[in-house]
Amino acid sequence: MTKILTHEEAADQLEIVALGAAPPDIKAAVVAHLEECDRCRRMRWELAQWVADLSELIPETPLSRGRSAGIRSRLLARAESDVQGEARRRVAAARENHRLQERVSSTPIEGRRTSIAASDEVRAESQSQDGGGREARLWPFAVVLAVIAVAAAGGALAGRAWSPEREPVNEALGREVEMADQIDSLELLLRAREQALGSLTGATVRIANLTNRGSQGRPLARMFWDPAGGRWSLFVYELREPRAGRTYQAWIGAGDRRTSLGTFTPEANGTAFLEGRLGASAADFRLVTISEESAGGVSRPTGTVVLAGVF
């Protein structure tokens, strides 16, 4: 049970709480007092500002550029997932609504009208498409769901894009779905780029330099792999075109095990880029190779290994 403090007792603790030094029970009691005391609340905000300003006295500790980039990438990927969850829910709601509207529009239903006060515009629009005077067994269900779905779309449709006085409902819903799809695509693209960056800069990223006998240790390709997130990127810097009817195939593995990372043909300047994701079962993989295989690729490496490296 939270202790109850008088105003004087609580006010005397404000500095200690602002510094983060108060015992938990005292802090809880002060917080409870702040709920009811404007003066102490204002003082608490002023003290918070003062304590924050004191941070300018703390000497700077540099944050490694690479590690900072890794933190940033992870944060953005998490935030992106967070937003995507919301976006997916909006898209699902809008799609479901659209589907229901189309179903209502295309279903001939006979009978009396059903009155739903909150959906006059929706009903009027649908009636105009259907010729009017129709009853709906589906009507109440569909309209209520439509209204809920539009509301779930975050108010964007009702507040900005959608003007019920001026445009048909289905048209507006169609645009909402289309816009949501476009946002979805852009978000996926951004996420992919952030994750690619994260796979190069994360604190747990492993790097393998791929060489061959002729390169005298100079890497001709480099692979970055973050086992924590699974993302990998393979950059090939210098590789001649494969022979006719052949392709290059990248592999990762350990011992006798090999997993294909995909086939590729370098650009005219000898470069190539591949990326993807590996599951947790790949955690012990150490060896990366590129071999020349039959066009189309093979399930197990059989051709000449042209580049190899280890993590």
Place this chain on the structure above:
Amino acid sequence: MTSPETEPGRPGKRPEGGEDEALVARMAAGEENALALLYDRWAPRLYSIIVQLVGNPDESEDVLEDAFWHLWRTAGSFVPERGSAATWMLTVARNHGLERRRAKNGRKGAAGDGRTNASERPSLDSVDWDAIGFTHPELAAAAQRLSDPERRALELAYFHGLSQQAIAERVGDQADRVAAHLRSAVRQLRSGPEQPAADAGESGG
């Protein structure tokens, strides 16, 4: 000190008024770009605060990420009338640093005395007020006017993140007296020694 592998922080450099608040509002609306901009702007400062409290750089990076994630998740609860976005972010970073430090002490401490592995323990050295005086002469001068127990209590609480009880144990004093030292130190630094008592002690509310 900046090495090729590190980027300089920007202590003391604050963006134009309202910029941070606008970014927090955009973050509350789900704009990841706003998070990226706030991170670029504030990560060096927040990291410095956290590493001061936590000590271990690797662990401090985790705390920094947690703090920014907290900012992202709770941006909708930020109320500009209660203080600036800068205050909010600095407070969140400090609280996360304090939590981590105390959790670590709780795990590793012997009989609750806050002892940790020497390699991970932040220094509890006295603060170099002379150095602070180069950039904040008034504050440094005011700190020099504090009594030794007041100044030491403030250093241990603010710069080293010790609780009132931990400070009492460290300096061998009673917790109530430590609280009085802290209160007095803050009031003097905020108001100057001529006006030691702020209105917080007045009756009302």
